[in-house]
Amino acid sequence: MPQITKKPDTGTTASAGLTEIPRHVWTVTWVVVFGAFIAALDSSLVNVGLDSIGRDLGVSLTSVQWVASSYLLALGAALPASAWLGQRVGTGRLWMWSLAGFVASSLLCAVSPNLAVLVTARVVQGVTGGLLVPAGQSVIGKVAGPGRIGRVMSTAGLAVVVAPALGPALGGLLIDSLSWRWLFLINLPVGAVALILGWRFLPLERGTRTPLDVRGLALLGVGIPMLSYGVIEAGAPSGLHSAKVLVSLAVGVAAVVGYVLAGRRRENPILSLELFKDKVFSAASAAVFFTGAGLFGGVIIMPLYFEVLRGHDAMETGLLLLSFGAGTALTMRVGGKLTDRFGGGIVATVGLALSAVTTLPFVFMGAGADMILVQAVLLLRGIGLGLAGMPLMSAAFATAPKDLLSHATAEVNILQRVAGALGSAIFVAILSKDGAPDLAAFQTTFLWLTVTLAAGAAVAAWVAVEGRRAKTTTPA
Numbered sequence: 001m002p003q004i005t006k007k008p009d010t011g012t013t014a015s016a017g018l019t020e021i022p023r024h025v026w027t028v029t030w031v032v033v034f035g036a037f038i039a040a041l042d043s044s045l046v047n048v049g050l051d052s053i054g055r056d057l058g059v060s061l062t063s064v065q066w067v068a069s070s071y072l073l074a075l076g077a078a079l080p081a082s083a084w085l086g087q088r089v090g091t092g093r094l095w096m097w098s099l100a101g102f103v104a105s106s107l108l109c110a111v112s113p114n115l116a117v118l119v120t121a122r123v124v125q126g127v128t129g130g131l132l133v134p135a136g137q138s139v140i141g142k143v144a145g146p147g148r149i150g151r152v153m154s155t156a157g158l159a160v161v162v163a164p165a166l167g168p169a170l171g172g173l174l175i176d177s178l179s180w181r182w183l184f185l186i187n188l189p190v191g192a193v194a195l196i197l198g199w200r201f202l203p204l205e206r207g208t209r210t211p212l213d214v215r216g217l218a219l220l221g222v223g224i225p226m227l228s229y230g231v232i233e234a235g236a237p238s239g240l241h242s243a244k245v246l247v248s249l250a251v252g253v254a255a256v257v258g259y260v261l262a263g264r265r266r267e268n269p270i271l272s273l274e275l276f277k278d279k280v281f282s283a284a285s286a287a288v289f290f291t292g293a294g295l296f297g298g299v300i301i302m303p304l305y306f307e308v309l310r311g312h313d314a315m316e317t318g319l320l321l322l323s324f325g326a327g328t329a330l331t332m333r334v335g336g337k338l339t340d341r342f343g344g345g346i347v348a349t350v351g352l353a354l355s356a357v358t359t360l361p362f363v364f365m366g367a368g369a370d371m372i373l374v375q376a377v378l379l380l381r382g383i384g385l386g387l388a389g390m391p392l393m394s395a396a397f398a399t400a401p402k403d404l405l406s407h408a409t410a411e412v413n414i415l416q417r418v419a420g421a422l423g424s425a426i427f428v429a430i431l432s433k434d435g436a437p438d439l440a441a442f443q444t445t446f447l448w449l450t451v452t453l454a455a456g457a458a459v460a461a462w463v464a465v466e467g468r469r470a471k472t473t474t475p476a
Helices: 023-057 066-089 091-110 115-144 146-177 187-201 214-234 243-263 279-309 314-320 322-342 344-359 371-386 389-398 402-432 439-471
Strands: none
Touching (some): 023 115, 023 187, 066 402, 146 322, 279 371, 322 344, 344 389, 389 402, 389 439
């Protein structure tokens, strides 16, 4: 009779019971949440304030878009370096330095006298924000361990959900009551508290001397921002007919492919591709890609649904979207417990299936659909996505050895960001392909959003299958 050998628990499949999480792990988690909150809140606040910033600084809307675009491009350039920096200076110290840089650049944004200074400050914000998130995830993953990662990651993910939900309403309030400069000044008190708590409670271990893969950093540092920029601009009216889009995409793809080909032969690559040999990590990464496209695409389309199709202003739209954020926030911690007990693949499959089912009604609803029905569907859609995002990330992180955890967090975040840019560009292009969006355009866009989420559910089921296979092996 073949002997069944139990593999180490990767956190992707169920264990007999949940291990208790020590108080110090929760303390570290909540400290990291502070930093993640201001980074997530900042993006949603700034998007609300672009028009006000442009009018105050006397620049066109086309020019002021660089306040948002410069941040995203800098963030993409910084992500590949996060793994090496985490190993070199220590993940806790990297988190502290990144947060300090983010707070300082927020102050510079707030006092910027012109667009050039503001964009420069936003580049610094993007770099520090790009390092802050994966560093925080690495800190949490190391102190929690595989068997607890679902619960702590889901708690940390609350910041990513709550901040964008509050952003539009808070941003509108700050602009109406004070000025756009308070969109950045609000980061200072929260960041100061987070720095004090981080100094007190975070493990500030020193790093190790690790050679820098200069060629790899150059390839990914150019490739990911160029790819992201090309994808974002592909959604513009000129789309793939634009030379700058084609050049950006060509350079981005060539640089990333060049890294993949060269990275296999590097002894200390800037990002280790060895992780993708693990089938659970590969499956979870693919599922994160689909989830990122569906999540970020929905974040773009849903506000437009309320503003363009139903005629609500920005403040009203922000309030109407609170039900979606509430549904996500309410289920994330539940999703974390379920992940540690049953595995991230199973939980995410259910969550993405629910998200697809609750996106489908928008394909058939008219512009005057009953608001109570719309809010109920949004609440359920939020619940579904609350069960999807972090369980998949947790499944991926749990497979990584401790010395490669910073690589895993960087790679998964890169995939999610690129997928988010791709999903946003595709859905906006579908929405606006015939000019000003009408009901039919929105219904078609929601149909493709449903298909994307359904595909994500199918890939998440693959994560569950591979997780179960990884749990046990049956030697011949």
